[in-house]
Amino acid sequence: MRLAVFCERMEGWNKRLTRYMRIYQECCMKNLQAEWICDKKGLLEGLANGAYDMIMLPPEALTSSYADFAQIMDAVSKGVGKKKRMYIWNFRGNSVFLKEEEIVYLYSHHRKTYVSDGVREYQIRGGIGREEKRLPQGQFVRIHRNCLVNLNHVKAIEGSYVVLRNGKKLEISIRKKRETEERAASYMSKYAENEKAENLCESTGSLAKERFIC
Numbered sequence: 001m002r003l004a005v006f007c008e009r010m011e012g013w014n015k016r017l018t019r020y021m022r023i024y025q026e027c028c029m030k031n032l033q034a035e036w037i038c039d040k041k042g043l044l045e046g047l048a049n050g051a052y053d054m055i056m057l058p059p060e061a062l063t064s065s066y067a068d069f070a071q072i073m074d075a076v077s078k079g080v081g082k083k084k085r086m087y088i089w090n091f092r093g094n095s096v097f098l099k100e101e102e103i104v105y106l107y108s109h110h111r112k113t114y115v116s117d118g119v120r121e122y123q124i125r126g127g128i129g130r131e132e133k134r135l136p137q138g139q140f141v142r143i144h145r146n147c148l149v150n151l152n153h154v155k156a157i158e159g160s161y162v163v164l165r166n167g168k169k170l171e172i173s174i175r176k177k178r179e180t181e182e183r184a185a186s187y188m189s190k191y192a193e194n195e196k197a198e199n200l201c202e203s204t205g206s207l208a209k210e211r212f213i214c
Helices: 011-027 040-048 066-080 128-134 177-210
Strands: 002-006 033-037 054-056 086-091 094-099 105-109 112-116 121-124 140-144 147-150 154-158 161-164 169-171
Touching: 002 040, 011 066, 033 040, 086 121, 105 128, 112 128, 128 147, 140 169, 140 177, 147 169, 154 177
Parallel strands: 002 033, 002 054
Antiparallel strands: 086 094, 105 112, 105 147, 112 121, 140 147, 154 161, 161 169
16 A cells, blocks of 8 residues: 655654554555655645555644554555545646546547536646546546546437436547447446445345344
């Protein structure tokens, strides 16, 4: 696990946190890689490049024991596997943070690239091709040379259009139609299977609890 510790105001408890981290690495998680970062720019750049799995923002003072620290780190390490990547773009001088499931589509127009969360559109730096490489390949499909769509937000394909869950329609180019249909069908099938498996696990888990089988 790659952990970034934002240490702009660490001061007195630097040594204690460092000692806790070293003990936890030796006893519980040898693959824990902690990096201390003091500037916000470095932290944002690291996040944008996907360099970290988790960020720790230290409190004003650390008064908890190692047992408390270890309990927090255990919870964090379990959640990392389920954690979605956070994508960061610059919008009018401000950083825009979006999780991958919040990104509905990206498109380019007149040499400018935009990302939509279904409510707002943000102009971002860089081309759509570069952003396509950053995003999960199986979840995002290029339906047009200038448009990239998150399949998780696709409701249906009607003729030459992708219909999003919010009702918006996006045109599919002739060259991308077959690939879009195949990718959408595959993704929706996989999504249905995963949902069925999760429902089965929940039902069997409840049954096990009822019968006191743990």
